Amino acid sequence: MIDKLIDWFDRHRELPTLRRVVVAVSGGVDSMVAMDLIGQLSGALGFSVVVCHVDHRMRPESEDEQRFVEAEAVRRGLTFHGVAVDVPGRIRETGESPQAAARALRYEALTQCARAAGAEAVVLAHHQDDQAETVLLRLLRGASPTGLGGMNEVRRSGDLWWLRPFLKVTKAELVAYAADHGIPYREDPSNWSTKYLRNKIRLQLIPLLETDYQPRVKDHLARLAQMIQEDEAVLTSMALEARDRCVRVGSGNYRIDIPRFSDLPAALQRRVLTLILDYPSERLPGWGAIQVEALRNLALHGRSGSELRLSGGWRARRVYDELVFDRFGEEGRPIGVGPLGASPIPLSVPGRTSCPILGVTIDATVVSRQEWELRARAEAANDPGVGPSTPAVADFDWERMEGRPLFIRSRLPGDRFAPFGLAGTKKIKDVWIDDKVPRELRDRWPLLAAGREILWIIGWRRSAHWPVTKDTQRILHVEATWTNEEIREWVHRRTRKN
Known part of the structure; x- marks a missing residue:
């Protein structure tokens, strides 16, 4: 046994x-043997x-079991x-089952212990019999x-390593x-x-399979798990590359570019979704193969606006050509997103006006016709293009609007917008729907307004x-520089597509 451990x-x-390593010891035979062997080999x-x-x-x-484990540990130094x-x-x-709750708290406690010990x-x-039980359990649950x-x-997991050196050792050997x-x-x-499914598998199902079907069923299940892990290592590497191509991580959300996602083979699509659901810092509990499908x-195949509620306060929504994962509060709105109710901020003309709550800074200047035309010719010759670092620009007839106070604000109920080049006005909500602006961006989108007249969807x-x-x-020449990364990135992507 010691030779196996050294080889591992x-x-x-x-x-x-x-x-320094932490050994998790419950007092059962498996962990007591692990403590004995790891303790013997620690010096070497x-x-x-x-x-x-x-x-x-x-x-x-x-409590008696804890005293027992402590005494055995101290006896070994x-x-x-x-x-x-x-x-x-x-x-x-949480409403979790006893086993699920115990497991979650156990891993939290072990992590805290390792951090405190500097391990x-x-x-x-865990041993080979545990592995066989796990494979059967997950198969029955539709993994x-x-x-x-x-x-x-x-x-x-982060800077902490979780080691199972006995997975190829049987319970009988221990x-x-x-x-x-x-x-x-x-x-x-x-x-x-037998009220717990894992125990029923160990005490009833596996003995039945060994007796009536295959005496070496635990060996075969453990070997199957090993082969799947080796295949998964290759596929996961491919899935990580695919994720980098079609998934963006935003502020509290994940966004899948559906056209790119659709081009992936089904096997990689499932693994990209699994990577999001199992994202290290935001693991969504309680999901499986059925949820992935x-x-x-x-x-x-979903329509824009359709959604799927997930566990842990998360949901997935089809938003035009994106699948958006975000966390929701009690009222069904994204956490940190909603009608901001911020007071309108007066625009300084000339000058710089910052609006941190809406994520934009506006530079406003008043220029002569000659200066404006020179600037326009220079920009046309330079053709800087459109990109995230290029400020958005708009120009207005200052002589006709001089004296009107201008403000930066978010949308208000009943807002209407008169699109340039079109007759009449439209509800700003309809403008955003026509332009396929994601719903969660609309309440945070800064507007330049004169009273109720919206001059610019910035x-x-x-x-x-x-x-x-x-x-x-x-x-009046106004330039906008974004500090709201999500709006800036959305504008950039849509501009490139157009």
């Missing part, structure tokens, strides 16, 4: 230099060991750290091929090692309760009010 660390050269492998026991407070004997978590409290708060890695005692890869031997070396352990009686259908459309004519001699 030898093979995983991707690991950083380990100076060059790291110190911290034993972490998590008390879930779900059974009366849990290992540092011990005990953590108590409130599983019943989390269940009341680079956490060692978990994707990725999910059928089971647990990884090595997984990195029990035999404990017996041969006199390692004590405790049995968790809940492991024998529903999202594919929404992206490929950076996008100017109105028919006070245009520069052949008789105009003094011109």
